[in-house]
Amino acid sequence: MARGSRRGNYMMTMGFFLPVLIGFAALSVDISYINMARTQAQNVADAASHAAFVAYRATGTTSAGDAAANFVLSANRVGDGTATLDSVDYGEWDFDTRSFSISGSYINAARATVSRKQSNSNQLDLFFAPILGHNHADVEGQGVSAGRTRQVMIITDVSGSFASHIGSARTANIAFLDFMEANPFPGDLL
Secondary structure (H helix, E strand, C coil), rough: CCCCCCCCCHHHHHHHHHHHHHHHHHHHHHHHHHHHHHHHHHHHHHHHHHHHHHHHHHHHHHHHHHHHHHHHCCCECCCCCCCEEEEEEEEEECCCCCEECCCCCCEEEEEEEEEECCCCCCCCCCHHHHHHCCCCEEEEEEEEEECCCECCCCCCCHHHHHHHHHHHHHHHHHHHHHHHHHHHCCCEEE
């Protein structure tokens, strides 16, 4: 047998490294999929918290906010399915400390938490990782939407060219002030 003839050596090496290659495929594909699902969960949580806060501000009821958050959740996917709405909390967002508190003195924010976890029987199914014994992954997102205080100054033109419209402007200003009184926001400045 000639010294340079070693046919089949690569086949044995390939058999040894095939599980390693499959492991790297699991890492690259499944970790990318998990990261994409985490980003989607965060986006859904942000949208759900915003919808909840807008609905709460419009109606003054948390049930309307919860319904809006559930609607957003049902309209968006996380990975290959729909996430679970773990909670919607209403409370105070402190813009200085960038913190949310449920026990605040007023409600100016909504926080939504969405997930696909083992605890709610909704885990994210993986593609290649089951070969290595990891069938599922947990993903979660939490979003907070807050409204800033309103600072409003009403200025009315009283020049001669606007004289015929001053009555309409006065009526509009009063309607606006009535709206602000009916929909107060802590810290509003007029």
